[in-house]
Amino acid sequence: MRNIIIGGFVAALLMVAGCTEKSKESADSNVISVGMSGTYFPFTFSKNDELQGFEVDLWRALASEMGKTVEFKQTNFSGLFGMLQAGKIDTISNQITVTDERTEQYYFATPYVYTGAQLVVHKDNNDIHSVDDLCGKKVAVNAGSNFAQLLMALDTEKCINVVTYDIGIEQDVILGRSDAFVMDRTSAVALIEESGHPLKVTGSPFEVIANAFPFAKTEQGAETRDEVNKALAVLRQNGTLTALSMKWFHTDITTADDAQ
Secondary structure: OHHHHHHHHHHHHHHHHHHHHHHHHHHHOOEEEEEEOOEEOOOEEEEOOEEEOHHHHHHHHHHHHHOOEEEEEEOOHHHHHHHHHOOOOOEEOOOOEOOHHHHHHEEEOOOOEEEEEEEEEEOOOOOOOOHHHOOOOEEEEEOOOOHHHHHHHHOOOOOOEEEEEOOOHHHHHHOOOOOEEEEEHHHHHHHHHHHOOOEEEEEEEEEEEEEOOEEEOOHHHHHHHHHHHHHHHHHHHOOHHHHHHHHHHOOOOOOHHHOO
């Protein structure tokens, strides 16, 4: 009799636990968790302790279209893919460039930003105009970005000194400790205009890049990607995507035709 009572009690506990877990899953299904650095102006940045930027506005619009609530989680750029792999976020929204290596590991939504890899130097630097001028130079890139790979692929003589930073890649160029840094052209132009730093873009972008949201290669990841793609298509069709681009960049960076 005692065993029957204990067995019934355990079964009841399991049932309650199962219901609780089921309720949690149901609640979580209405939330999409998005990782970003919050340090990549004007895409994602903090001002007056408030997360702002193109990516933030876009995800609020996407979540609304999907009938979900968006939850932003911030960490250094280099830690974002680790969070995605660990299942702590559903996707990353931080100008993630689609590469062959990344597509082997993640599902990608339809690209939503097209731009170019751009060299930036001190305003008084007149020696660097292209990747061909970087031999023997120190060039800063964001840790975890694909810009290091782009540079190394073009560095046939293996003579460029590429250094990585979690944040503040522009500071060492301003102080003369690095010769140049690389970021997407859109962000570089906006950073220089907003900050007033003694910097300038130099030469043309050395590679056009497409940016998209990555998702885990799981059944749930594929489902979420498809949901996001549907919402993106609606925002592109109704003009929201273009309007947000014009708000933050005064130009449309959301189509390949306008990539710079």
